[in-house]
Amino acid sequence: MSQFISKKGLLSWLDKLAENHSLVAPTRVEGSILFRKIDSTEDIVFNFSNTNLSPKEFFLPPSETIFSVEKKDGQMNLIPEVIEGQTVIFGLRPCDAKGLATLDLPYLEEPGDALYSQHRNKTTLVGLSCLSACPECFCTSMGTGPDDPSNLDIILTEVEDGYIVQILNEKGKALLPEELLVMKDVATPPAPFVSPVPSRGITDKMRQAFDNPYWSRLADRCIHCNICSYICPTCYCFDVRDYTNKGRIDRVRSWESCQSPGFTKIAGGYDPRPDKGPRLRQRFAHKLIYFPEIFGTMHCTGCGRCVKTCPVNIDIREIIQDIQKLRSGKNA
Amino acid sequence: MNPSEEIAKKAKELLQSKAVECFIGYQRATDGMTARPLFAHAPEEADRLIFDQTCTHNLVKYLLNHKGKATGIAVKPCDSRAINLLLIEHQIERKNVFIIGVVCPGMVETSWNKTSEKVKDICKLCQQHTPVIYDFLVGEPGPEPQAEAYPDVAKLEALSPAERREFWEKHFSRCIRCYACRQVCPGCYCGECFVERLDPLWVGIRIAPSENEMWNSMRAFHLSGRCIGCNQCERVCPVNIPLSLLNRKLEKEALELFKFRAGIDAETPAPFATFKKDEKIGIGE
Amino acid sequence: MLENPLLPHLATLQDVVDLTPDVKLFKIELNDPGIRKSFEYKPGQFVFLSAFGTGEAPFGLTSVYYRHGPLEAAVRRIGTVTRSLHELEPGETVGVRGPFGNQFPLDEYRGKNIFIIGGGIGFAPLRPIITTILDHRNEYADLLILNGARTPQDLVFATEFDTWAASPRTWLELTVDAGDKSWTGRVALIPAVVKELNLSPDNAIAIICGPPIMIHFTLIELKKLGFADNQIVTTLESKMKCGLGKCARCNIGEKYICQDGPVFTMEQISQLIEKF
Numbered sequence: 062m063s064q065f066i067s068k069k070g071l072l073s074w075l076d077k078l079a080e081n082h083s084l085v086a087p088t089r090v091e092g093s094i095l096f097r098k099i100d101s102t103e104d105i106v107f108n109f110s111n112t113n114l115s116p117k118e119f120f121l122p123p124s125e126t127i128f129s130v131e132k133k134d135g136q137m138n139l140i141p142e143v144i145e146g147q148t149v150i151f152g153l154r155p156c157d158a159k160g161l162a163t164l165d166l167p168y169l170e171e172p173g174d175a176l177y178s179q180h181r182n183k184t185t186l187v188g189l190s191c192l193s194a195c196p197e198c199f200c201t202s203m204g205t206g207p208d209d210p211s212n213l214d215i216i217l218t219e220v221e222d223g224y225i226v227q228i229l230n231e232k233g234k235a236l237l238p239e240e241l242l243v244m245k246d247v248a249t250p251p252a253p254f255v256s257p258v259p260s261r262g263i264t265d266k267m268r269q270a271f272d273n274p275y276w277s278r279l280a281d282r283c284i285h286c287n288i289c290s291y292i293c294p295t296c297y298c299f300d301v302r303d304y305t306n307k308g309r310i311d312r313v314r315s316w317e318s319c320q321s322p323g324f325t326k327i328a329g330g331y332d333p334r335p336d337k338g339p340r341l342r343q344r345f346a347h348k349l350i351y352f353p354e355i356f357g358t359m360h361c362t363g364c365g366r367c368v369k370t371c372p373v374n375i376d377i378r379e380i381i382q383d384i385q386k387l388r389s390g391k392n393a
Numbered sequence: 394m395n396p397s398e399e400i401a402k403k404a405k406e407l408l409q410s411k412a413v414e415c416f417i418g419y420q421r422a423t424d425g426m427t428a429r430p431l432f433a434h435a436p437e438e439a440d441r442l443i444f445d446q447t448c449t450h451n452l453v454k455y456l457l458n459h460k461g462k463a464t465g466i467a468v469k470p471c472d473s474r475a476i477n478l479l480l481i482e483h484q485i486e487r488k489n490v491f492i493i494g495v496v497c498p499g500m501v502e503t504s505w506n507k508t509s510e511k512v513k514d515i516c517k518l519c520q521q522h523t524p525v526i527y528d529f530l531v532g533e534p535g536p537e538p539q540a541e542a543y544p545d546v547a548k549l550e551a552l553s554p555a556e557r558r559e560f561w562e563k564h565f566s567r568c569i570r571c572y573a574c575r576q577v578c579p580g581c582y583c584g585e586c587f588v589e590r591l592d593p594l595w596v597g598i599r600i601a602p603s604e605n606e607m608w609n610s611m612r613a614f615h616l617s618g619r620c621i622g623c624n625q626c627e628r629v630c631p632v633n634i635p636l637s638l639l640n641r642k643l644e645k646e647a648l649e650l651f652k653f654r655a656g657i658d659a660e661t662p663a664p665f666a667t668f669k670k671d672e673k674i675g676i677g678e
Numbered sequence: 679m680l681e682n683p684l685l686p687h688l689a690t691l692q693d694v695v696d697l698t699p700d701v702k703l704f705k706i707e708l709n710d711p712g713i714r715k716s717f718e719y720k721p722g723q724f725v726f727l728s729a730f731g732t733g734e735a736p737f738g739l740t741s742v743y744y745r746h747g748p749l750e751a752a753v754r755r756i757g758t759v760t761r762s763l764h765e766l767e768p769g770e771t772v773g774v775r776g777p778f779g780n781q782f783p784l785d786e787y788r789g790k791n792i793f794i795i796g797g798g799i800g801f802a803p804l805r806p807i808i809t810t811i812l813d814h815r816n817e818y819a820d821l822l823i824l825n826g827a828r829t830p831q832d833l834v835f836a837t838e839f840d841t842w843a844a845s846p847r848t849w850l851e852l853t854v855d856a857g858d859k860s861w862t863g864r865v866a867l868i869p870a871v872v873k874e875l876n877l878s879p880d881n882a883i884a885i886i887c888g889p890p891i892m893i894h895f896t897l898i899e900l901k902k903l904g905f906a907d908n909q910i911v912t913t914l915e916s917k918m919k920c921g922l923g924k925c926a927r928c929n930i931g932e933k934y935i936c937q938d939g940p941v942f943t944m945e946q947i948s949q950l951i952e953k954f
Binding site: 591592 | 757758761
Binding site for chain 2: 090091092093095113114123124196197278281282284285286287288291292300302304313315316317318321323337368369370372373374376378379
């Protein structure tokens with residue numbers, strides 16, 4: 062026996078939530094499926110594998126004002142940005158929930174990032190487990206799985222006519238009243254098979270392969286755009302600059318990528334990482350060596366978006382396989 | 394021999410004889426059905442070279458990473474126009490590039506792990522099926538199509554200015570400033586792009602609709618009279634912004650105003666890079 | 679609600695002193711007396727200074743906390759933020775965040791001979807070490823200060839040279855890459871001076887700071903003289919945006935310069951997986 066909600070019941074619950082929450086859900090936008098604040102539950106897409114961009118944009122937005130500076134009576138006042146209102150994100154996959162749990166590690170570590178932490182506190186996550194695996198994903202090799210409830214507040218699993226509901230914590234309980242659920246004798250569908258990637262021991266292998274010419278050869282085709290970092294649920298590099306708008310100054314932080322050509326260039330023009338090979342290697346070294354060593358978990362959730370979207374097919378699954386096969390030493 | 398075999402054979406010869414240090418072509422991607430660039434540094438690596446209707450990438454941009462080195466490259470007709478563009482603008486030297494031109498049947502619609510038989514709409518409008526510059530030709534040249542080339546732009550032009558504004562605002566609001574369009578474009582090679590210039594601030598780092606509009610429209614204007622129509626900008630955009638449409642609008646204007654098509658030869662300079670003292674185009678007359 | 683660590687403290691420019699044609703010394707007083715008192719920092723640490731309207735950038739602190747004076751930072755005009763800072767006058771408001779980073783372990787240097795080798799603006803983070811040693815002279819053995827620059831006008835802290843040279847068991851050596859009409863001193867690159875001075879590694883610590891190329895060649899000379907990797911200390915710099923280990927930009931291999939640095943021994947640097 063499982064807790065169950067009908068499709069109709071789900072939609073009516075979401076409609077009610079939208080009255081005093083920002084309801085964010087997957088929706089069709091010009092040929093892409095993106096998480097957006099929706100006005101009507103009719104706009105929600107239910108039949109999708111995953112969104113083009115991860116939901117991290119609701120916790121670390123592409124651009125966000127950190128504070129504003131106002132000058133009044135010769136005095137300067139700093140007005141920190143405050144996040145208002147409650148948000149519900151519906152339709153998160155477990156890989157994206159793991160992405161948020163991964164972002165928590167650098168961002169909530171002392172001193173915690175105030176804006177990210179406010180977004181996290183004011184957002185409830187209602188996830189959808191995956192009934193089938195995408196051809197590009199490999200979540201089970203990155204510490205999560207298609208039905209992993211770990212980092213969600215509520216998780217739904219689609220069955221006939223509705224969803225099996227698991228309320229996972231107090232936050233989830235506060236959002237979904239038990240009266241809306243019924244007990245139903247319905248079997249939980251088996252988790253789909255997800256193709257594995259040999260991630261075990263990759264950190265050590267990556268260390269051994271650090272100076273291998275593999276990286277320069279791989280970087281031959283990298284165009285050094287920012288796509289992989291921006292669509293990734295775990296990437297978090299940012300840039301900061303002030304903007305002036307009619308006398309008011311805003312300090313804004315925006316997404317940036319370690320792949321961007323000017324990423325490490327300092328004023329005066331010196332760049333410690335000017336070549337393509339080390340620059341591309343930095344991405345995978347961060348994901349597979351530095352982040353795991355500092356925080357104890359891979360900096361990748363296996364969502365596969367980078368695999369699907371990279372214009373030149375730089376494929377992290379292929380890289381992990383290649384690195385595992387390299388013999389140690391520079392000349393392998 | 395099919396095109397893949399012809400290109401592989403020629404590339405292997407070039408590498409073996411050391412006529413080139415590296416050959417840039419296409420290989421199969423990890424999904425087993427689409428293509429990705431291949432950089433063959435040794436003759437045996439040339440065995441992986443392929444050419445088919447999934448080989449949509451414009452490889453010419455990579456020549457800018459290989460300046461001064463003898464490099465071989467496989468190009469489609471649109472890509473070959475990019476080579477002429479870079480030659481006119483003195484970015485590469487003709488003697489350093491061995492060009493294998495391929496007569497192009499048009500690329501099919503592909504995305505990762507998906508391919509089809511359907512030729513891309515943009516390829517259906519193409520008026521150049523034979524490369525305009527090459528050292529070695531693969532395929533049989535045929536007559537070039539004479540059909541009207543800009544029905545997509547005409548549709549845009551039929552909208553009122555207010556409708557056009559709304560159209561572009563809607564699309565640009567989605568831009569995440571990944572700059573994949575710029576990075577993949579052979580015409581975009583400035584050492585410091587205007588968007589990176591912080592002092593004075595042209596656009597800056599903020600990712601928001603008004604800045605996105607500045608970015609996309611200014612990039613299009615920097616390409617006016619220079620865009621060779623390879624469609625890569627639109628292909629790589631992760632949020633499906635119709636960038637080709639914008640560039641083609643400006644391409645149509647350059648054709649109408651100056652009878653000019655970028656990259657057709659390596660001699661005629663681009664209209665916006667040319668100053669002719671005795672030229673009058675209706676200003677001040 | 680969590681205090682936002684990206685929010686600067688407001689501070690006022692007390693004084694701006696021209697050190698060289700493109701370097702100014704900023705003396706900054708934090709506005710809030712409570713924050714001023716608790717803003718304890720050690721030699722090696724840095725702050726982010728905000729030129730409101732442009733942005734912020736990291737600068738090494740060149741003053742010492744225990745003297746309870748204004749915060750001092752030497753700023754070279756080289757980019758957008760530094761250009762905006764250079765346009766400010768005393769009395770104007772700046773932002774301060776910090777202090778960030780690790781410090782020179784001066785306790786470990788007690789009783790040792792200290793060789794301080796600085797090039798150009800790189801001398802700024804070394805100045806608080808000199809100040810500390812001179813204020814606690816008997817705790818340290820010999821002190822050699824080697825200050826080099828491209829030209830005589832680019833030598834920083836010239837007004838303090840007499841004070842330094844007058845201190846017991848202290849030697850001041852100056853050098854420039856190119857002299858001018860009035861310069862009667864040494865004209866030589868810093869690595870050549872290190873070689874000429876024939877510094878002994880016995881009971882010694884060499885602290886170097888300057889442009890990467892100067893550090894590279896000075897290092898070679900020090901190694902030839904027999905200095906071990908753990909006797910050579912330097913500060914690394916990089917592009918930074920947060921100082922908190924959150925913008926993932928300033929790493930060299932597995933270490934973040936804003937958290938694990940900027941002070942590193944040569945031994946630590948040689949163990950890094952990435953080589954700049």
